[in-house]
Amino acid sequence: GAGDAGPNYSIQFKPIARNVLDQVTVPEGYTAEVMFSAGDAVVAGAVAYTGTFLTSAETEKIAGGGHDGMKLFELPGVDPNKGGLLAVNHEAADFKILMSGTYDASTATPEQKKIALSAVGVSVIEIERKNDGKWAVKAGSPYNKRYTGNTVYKVRGPAASVVGETVIGTLNNCSSGMTPWGTYLTCEETRNNYLDPTQPDNGYGWVVEIDPRGELADLPVKRTALGRFDHENSAYLLGGDNSLAFYLGDDSTPGCIYKFVPSGKFDPQNRAANANLLDSGTLYVAKFNADGTGQWLELVQGKNGLVAGATDPGDETQGPKPDTTVNFNTQADVLINTQAAARVAGATLMDRPEWITVAPDKSVYCTLSNNSGRAVTDKANPRTKNMHGHIAKWRETGDAPTALTFTWEVFLLAGDPSLASESLTGNINGDTFSSPDGIHVDPQGRLWVETDMSLPGNSGVEGKNMTDVFGNNGLYNVDPTTKKSQRFLVGPTGCEITGITHTPDLRTFFVNIQHPTGTWPSSVQGNSLPPRSSTIVIRRTDGQPVGA
Ligand code: FEO
Ligand code: CA
Ligand code: CA
Ligand code: CA
Numbered sequence: 001g002a003g004d005a006g007p008n009y010s011i012q013f014k015p016i017a018r019n020v021l022d023q024v025t026v027p028e029g030y031t032a033e034v035m036f037s038a039g040d041a042v043v044a045g046a047v048a049y050t051g052t053f054l055t056s057a058e059t060e061k062i063a064g065g066g067h068d069g070m071k072l073f074e075l076p077g078v079d080p081n082k083g084g085l086l087a088v089n090h091e092a093a094d095f096k097i098l099m100s101g102t103y104d105a106s107t108a109t110p111e112q113k114k115i116a117l118s119a120v121g122v123s124v125i126e127i128e129r130k131n132d133g134k135w136a137v138k139a140g141s142p143y144n145k146r147y148t149g150n151t152v153y154k155v156r157g158p159a160a161s162v163v164g165e166t167v168i169g170t171l172n173n174c175s176s177g178m179t180p181w182g183t184y185l186t187c188e189e190t191r192n193n194y195l196d197p198t199q200p201d202n203g204y205g206w207v208v209e210i211d212p213r214g215e216l217a218d219l220p221v222k223r224t225a226l227g228r229f230d231h232e233n234s235a236y237l238l239g240g241d242n243s244l245a246f247y248l249g250d251d252s253t254p255g256c257i258y259k260f261v262p263s264g265k266f267d268p269q270n271r272a273a274n275a276n277l278l279d280s281g282t283l284y285v286a287k288f289n290a291d292g293t294g295q296w297l298e299l300v301q302g303k304n305g306l307v308a309g310a311t312d313p314g315d316e317t318q319g320p321k322p323d324t325t326v327n328f329n330t331q332a333d334v335l336i337n338t339q340a341a342a343r344v345a346g347a348t349l350m351d352r353p354e355w356i357t358v359a360p361d362k363s364v365y366c367t368l369s370n371n372s373g374r375a376v377t378d379k380a381n382p383r384t385k386n387m388h389g390h391i392a393k394w395r396e397t398g399d400a401p402t403a404l405t406f407t408w409e410v411f412l413l414a415g416d417p418s419l420a421s422e423s424l425t426g427n428i429n430g431d432t433f434s435s436p437d438g439i440h441v442d443p444q445g446r447l448w449v450e451t452d453m454s455l456p457g458n459s460g461v462e463g464k465n466m467t468d469v470f471g472n473n474g475l476y477n478v479d480p481t482t483k484k485s486q487r488f489l490v491g492p493t494g495c496e497i498t499g500i501t502h503t504p505d506l507r508t509f510f511v512n513i514q515h516p517t518g519t520w521p522s523s524v525q526g527n528s529l530p531p532r533s534s535t536i537v538i539r540r541t542d543g544q545p546v547g548a
Contacts, residue, residue, distance in 0.1 A: 018471025064090030117149025177234030
């Protein structure tokens, strides 16, 4: 496979200029085609949205909205460069295709709630490359499936006794991850069911494991051992001895960076033997010391101050906060109230940890999207009023997933030199950006960054919007060594760019365009439907690997 060549950090394409066009722009010699939009048919027999509002029974079978994190899975017997299963997160509903007016959970009818909840969760679709090189969803595939805000999830791990055996619904499925045994991890970025507040609150804010192939019968499962917070994504580090770490970001303002180390090891020979690996292990939270070292603090009841009557200092990064008393009587208390546990243990509060990615050389990167309210800095979060965000990088001691210490650096400060103030200029070499969110290192060691600025947004300088400085949100390639940034893709009006994944040969990249607000994709699809979140396919017209 492509990974066998090892990291070489080479990248070649003609970078594009920033723009504010209502289209997807890619470099010369590349195509970007829409493959999978909100409202498209998923489950066999589904009726796609074509302009008429559907019933909840119908919307339960079509693509949800807010396409976000996604991963491509191999199917036994299928060339992975020509087909597979794509699991796509639906972070939020694209309400314009579901109902007229504004959704209000406090006044919504039961049918409206069902419709809204059908549009979040996950789609699993079988996709295939046609003879002309174009990719499409394989209609009617038995693998095509929806997991929604209305369907049932098992609950496992140390907090299951409190949360309950099952929970109805997954939602705010932001970004995602996968396991070495080929399951999908969809990450809930909310701790309450804001679409249906009648559901019990501790049922959300978990990592949910799904088997796209449907072989592991016990799934989907909310894995409480990984903690409850505003989960962004998950990325794993696999050791030579098959030990594992799953890195987890908490996208709150501010939030912490966690890792979960299963007690067991990955079994590459027996897929089913890994089915419950995520139920027992240790959850740690990161403390970034000023000298470039770091520690993983155990979030275990009875340790690191996690006892009854613990003092939670509160988030003091924006100024003093009153202390509160929190009771950690059981491990379930620690896992349900993980953010307070992290503060009590002395973790570093970061500027909104978004995606984490593990490079082939075992470096780990995390985007810290922004935190305009920061007043108190530290070495890992060095800017007050951090409008544009930064990227942190660390390496485990001995590259071991089980390490209790690491070394770290601020890899890059986002911003633009035209914003003449120290906290806004950043240090990007080349094409500048703000608000890094998606991040992914591919098997060739090439680092890709996706942005999520609020648009048109406040750049920090009076009279200059984000779009004036950076254009629309985009996808950038950043060299891990020279840190040179080159703009690879610019999205249409109003969208964020997210969900990067690719075939093993790197000839096909899949990217998500979330919440566009203009005339895209109807402008390229030749219809007059409202703007819809969509998965796009990026290829080179000469069929060679992207950027090779
Ligand atoms: Fe759903 Fe933090 O982005
Ligand atoms: Ca305090
Ligand atoms: Ca995100
Ligand atoms: Ca986002």
